[in-house]
Amino acid sequence: MSDAKASILARMRSAMGRKGDETVRRAAVADRLQRAPRGLIPARGQLAPTARVALFCEMAEKVQASIARVASPAEVPQAVTDYLKSKNLPARVRFGEDARLAEMPWAAQANLEIDRGRAENADLATVSHAFGGIAETGTLMLTSGPDNPTTLNFLPEHHIVVVSAADIAGDYESLWERIRGRFGKGTMPRTVNMITGPSRSADIEQTLLLGAHGPRALHIVVVGEA
Amino acid sequence: MQITSPQFKANARHALDDAPLQRALGHVRSGFITKRATAAAALPEFEQLRDNARDIKDHVLAHLDLYLEAYAEKVEAAGGTVHWAETAEDARRIILDICRKRGARTVTKGKSMITEEIGLNAFLDEHSVAPVETDLGEYIIQLRGEHPSHIIAPAVHVNKDQVEADFRRVHTHLDPNRNLEEPTTLLGEARAVLRDKYFQADIGITGANFLVAETGSSIIVTNEGNGDLTQILPKTHVVVASIEKIVPTLEDVSQILRVLARSATGQDMSVYTTVSTGPKRAGDPDGPEEYHVVLLDNGRSAMLGTEFQDMLRCIRCGACMNHCPVYHAVGGHAYGWVYPGPMGAVLTPSLIGVDQSGHLPNASTFCGRCESVCPMRIPLPKMMRHWREREFSRNLNPATARYGLALWAFFAKRPALYQGLTRLAMGALGLIGRGRGRFSFLPLAGGWTRHRDLPAPQGGTFQAQWAKARGAKAKDMRSKSASGRASA
Numbered sequence: 001m002s003d004a005k006a007s008i009l010a011r012m013r014s015a016m017g018r019k020g021d022e023t024v025r026r027a028a029v030a031d032r033l034q035r036a037p038r039g040l041i042p043a044r045g046q047l048a049p050t051a052r053v054a055l056f057c058e059m060a061e062k063v064q065a066s067i068a069r070v071a072s073p074a075e076v077p078q079a080v081t082d083y084l085k086s087k088n089l090p091a092r093v094r095f096g097e098d099a100r101l102a103e104m105p106w107a108a109q110a111n112l113e114i115d116r117g118r119a120e121n122a123d124l125a126t127v128s129h130a131f132g133g134i135a136e137t138g139t140l141m142l143t144s145g146p147d148n149p150t151t152l153n154f155l156p157e158h159h160i161v162v163v164s165a166a167d168i169a170g171d172y173e174s175l176w177e178r179i180r181g182r183f184g185k186g187t188m189p190r191t192v193n194m195i196t197g198p199s200r201s202a203d204i205e206q207t208l209l210l211g212a213h214g215p216r217a218l219h220i221v222v223v224g225e226a
Numbered sequence: 227m228q229i230t231s232p233q234f235k236a237n238a239r240h241a242l243d244d245a246p247l248q249r250a251l252g253h254v255r256s257g258f259i260t261k262r263a264t265a266a267a268a269l270p271e272f273e274q275l276r277d278n279a280r281d282i283k284d285h286v287l288a289h290l291d292l293y294l295e296a297y298a299e300k301v302e303a304a305g306g307t308v309h310w311a312e313t314a315e316d317a318r319r320i321i322l323d324i325c326r327k328r329g330a331r332t333v334t335k336g337k338s339m340i341t342e343e344i345g346l347n348a349f350l351d352e353h354s355v356a357p358v359e360t361d362l363g364e365y366i367i368q369l370r371g372e373h374p375s376h377i378i379a380p381a382v383h384v385n386k387d388q389v390e391a392d393f394r395r396v397h398t399h400l401d402p403n404r405n406l407e408e409p410t411t412l413l414g415e416a417r418a419v420l421r422d423k424y425f426q427a428d429i430g431i432t433g434a435n436f437l438v439a440e441t442g443s444s445i446i447v448t449n450e451g452n453g454d455l456t457q458i459l460p461k462t463h464v465v466v467a468s469i470e471k472i473v474p475t476l477e478d479v480s481q482i483l484r485v486l487a488r489s490a491t492g493q494d495m496s497v498y499t500t501v502s503t504g505p506k507r508a509g510d511p512d513g514p515e516e517y518h519v520v521l522l523d524n525g526r527s528a529m530l531g532t533e534f535q536d537m538l539r540c541i542r543c544g545a546c547m548n549h550c551p552v553y554h555a556v557g558g559h560a561y562g563w564v565y566p567g568p569m570g571a572v573l574t575p576s577l578i579g580v581d582q583s584g585h586l587p588n589a590s591t592f593c594g595r596c597e598s599v600c601p602m603r604i605p606l607p608k609m610m611r612h613w614r615e616r617e618f619s620r621n622l623n624p625a626t627a628r629y630g631l632a633l634w635a636f637f638a639k640r641p642a643l644y645q646g647l648t649r650l651a652m653g654a655l656g657l658i659g660r661g662r663g664r665f666s667f668l669p670l671a672g673g674w675t676r677h678r679d680l681p682a683p684q685g686g687t688f689q690a691q692w693a694k695a696r697g698a699k700a701k702d703m704r705s706k707s708a709s710g711r712a713s714a
Binding site: 002004005007008009011012013015016017018022025026028029032033036037038039040042043044059063096117118119121136137139144145146149150151153154155171172173176179186187188189190191192193194195196197198199200201202203204205206207209211212213214215 | 409425440
């Protein structure tokens, strides 16, 4: 199909009246890809750390996520247990190999069963650790891999996401910069999920219903202060 | 799919008489407009972001060949495969080929207008591969053997009781006496039925809202999560996207994302914005083993450099149809092909020819609401006018319309004659109609008077009144400046 590629590109170039020297256009493209200039960043999320985390929580709750705030990672297992109890769910969760989750004192939750690895269809509740959060719209960002398998984000009825307050940025652009820092410029993990509230559909008579194909509930545990 | 655009007038008449459709269209009229307005008003930078979004796409279109090359290189560097398809048929062949190589019998599908454009489902069915639509709206219309009537709310023409009947008809393995009164139970049933399909499928096919040149990523923007399950559970993920979906960087995507959901559903952000790059990596416990991108041209490269290039900025949010009085009246199916509403009226003639779809750009009152809400600032009415001109210059209009226009043009080019005749006609009509003040029948105006009375003219022609008003205003100004001088 390389013929198709050549003829599509040739048709474009002739439609655009391009022939001969393309140095200027090539430089413009290379420059934009290299610099990745930021456009207009809305003022909404550009706040001091404490207010930024508060805005994140407010925006996430606006889109039907629930929020628990804890002072330290050590308090996360208790927060997870509390959530499961409040929803009358069995004391059982699944999570991946995330080192931050692994270091938390899960053993202290006497009755809590823990499964590891990718999600299964029958899972009711899973726990992921977010890469970060975006205050502007109450959005979580998660990256795929053995630490936090992507299926954990979509298969369960209840998705519990742990995010460090320090990782909550004002805008998407700040997190893209951090993604580049982690994975290298122009390189991405297989999947980056930006999640804003639990799954929903309005396909039947434009009535908004939660829990379409993904989780019916999204519970966010915000750890520490920014 | 069968193209019925040439029968637009008959389709529209039929739609106006379709009571369930009219009931369903009420949801478009009431819901979308307020939600968009509220979301836009809540973001002070919204209008400037629309400018930025437009500029980004204009920049891309001026460098599209180069960005496509850069993108394809990145996809391949991440272990994916890029297939170039000049036509719908090429794209179908490529996809079937992938299905055959993987021995696929079932494919799940995320919502994708491009796969509607290439008629993929019917083609796969013919070749013994079963496509399963997983978006709730798409699933409903697949059960009904229909096509989407809206680009983001495909089943907006269907009412709840109809969905209930379809589920009872198809889901025969479930208790026939179950209660399906509530929309939540319908949703729950679809969720349970489709869960099994995700796990059975050999291949997952999605569209793409964006293709990112910087990283070689495809991005889908959804609310249900079906697109994600479609692309992470099967062993192969196939993305079908048209060439103009390219955006340079993640920063550029972020600018456009800020206007996309707000314009579409009035959300600040859709629930799931998913960036996928290549197949799963060594050590990844989930994700597809193969990642393919089918890049479709299908007439788009021919739009570059023409008066229709701006249409390639479209991000398929649906705002134009949500705000269109014609769409509100007749719904999406009347347009007769894949893309309805104002964006369809402009895009359809480019893709299937104006000879097939000349009625669509004529199905507009030119009220301008579409352009005023388009996040990419696409001048839709202007482009519909270009299509009307092309239709006229290619002699595609009916003879009566052509002669009528020619006759009008003759007078319009002779202002003195035009004014004299209109003055005479207005006077005569005013005189004849002075009794009732309106006409219920008038020769040559049957198209109007069949449905409502024509008011009888009162007073002079518009031009005469305008001239009079301007004269009075000028006189007023003169006297004002005179009195100003006097007081000084």
